[in-house]
Amino acid sequence: MLIWQRSENSKANVLWLKYGQYKSKTFDSKIQAMAWAAETEQSLSPDALISGITLGDCFIRYRDEISPTKKSYRSEYNRLNKFSRHALAELPLSEIKQTHIYDWIDESLTEIKNSSVNRYLNLLSSVFEQAKRWRWTRENPTRGIKRPRNPRPRDRRISDKEIEKILDVLGFDGETVTTHRHFIAVAFLLAIDTALRQGEIWGLEWEDVFLNKSFVRLNETKNGTKRDVPLSSEAIRLLNLFPHKEGAKVFTTNQASSGTIFRRCLVEADITGLAFHDTRHEALTRLARKIDVLDLARMVGHLDPRSLMIYYNATAEEIAARLG
Structure with a gap:
């Protein structure tokens, strides 16, 4: 009692x-x-x-x-x-x-x-x-519940024309980073080039950026494991646009406000149906042309290579072009 x-x-x-x-x-x-x-x-x-x-x-x-x-x-x-x-x-x-x-x-x-x-x-x-x-109950009534079916994975691609329009609205010339919008533009391009998630990009610190060895180290990832992400020459060029400050973050702008500005820019650019996370789809589809599936899975942090199919969205026309 x-x-x-x-x-x-x-x-x-x-x-x-x-x-x-x-x-x-x-x-x-x-x-x-x-x-x-x-x-x-x-x-x-x-x-x-x-x-x-x-x-x-x-x-x-x-x-x-x-x-x-x-x-x-x-x-x-x-x-x-x-x-x-x-x-x-x-x-x-x-x-x-x-x-x-x-x-x-x-x-x-x-x-x-x-x-x-x-x-x-x-x-x-x-x-x-x-x-x-805790010995507060013996039952879990959610077991055996018929759950709602999840929607099909997004397959939104980002065209070169859309990238051009977004960079134009953000006022980025590809060389100079002086405003908040320029930081967002670089993050957008870096995401397309590396398949890094938005949180991973804004979480980057200079002590984990090794440009001389062409990779960045992620200490906090979605699946809880550390991973090293290789960088292309273009990704290295983009990161070199920022001043390197020891003990500081690479992207010093606020992630949440950056996301809001990015969404507003999409409206200004008259682009619909696009989200920042779609850069991951675009990046994986592009990277799949350059490296084999095991290297790709390691690069983007997928423990099961089969899960890459959720993000890989090459069109039939693109695949046919590679067949020759």
Whole structure:
């Protein structure tokens, strides 16, 4: 049995009474107190579950204890806060069934894309699995759920004419970097040449740039592993347009504001259906003409070369031209 009491200093006092034993302790929050009670009960009865837990309690504890250990902390933090405001969070953990999950899916599909729903479902499943480790539940109702089908991968290519129009709007002459827009232009060209992601480009520091050896080192990547990315002579030329400052980042502009400016420039250039990430498709398709698939996979950080097919989008006309 658990008895809760809020003290004058807003701390949570918990009285734990079970199996003829009594313990009490004071915590800063109810979630911390519940975690302590669960661990105390588990030490006496490994199969016992603590009662009175809501899904919202799981979201909060997961957000505060598990999410900060992840690279995707900020986006996960925001998703968990959004989950915590949903009616689903008010349900007792022991009462949540697959029907509740399906209701949430149907509701969410009216507001966000299938791929976004699946990302939320991945997080929800992780929360339930962690709750099992906390001995807060024995079930993960997301298991076996029929998920929405993800859309087909993007296959947007970037033409030379579009590149010319974007550089013109950004005011970049190919030689001088003095404005925020010029930084964006260089990042755009570098992405097309190297297949680097936007975050990887803006995360580059000069101490990880080895122009004399023709590569840059990425310490923070999407799959969590370090990798060295070879540079072409054009990529080296672009990076040499910047002043080299030890201990500083290569791109000193703000990534978020740069993304906003890039999207506005696309409107000015009258280009539709294009996103910065499409540079990765374009880069991989171009690089595939120059290096073999294993080298390409190593360069762009794909552990499974087959996944390159998501990004490789050569047209039939391009392939035919190489056949001779």
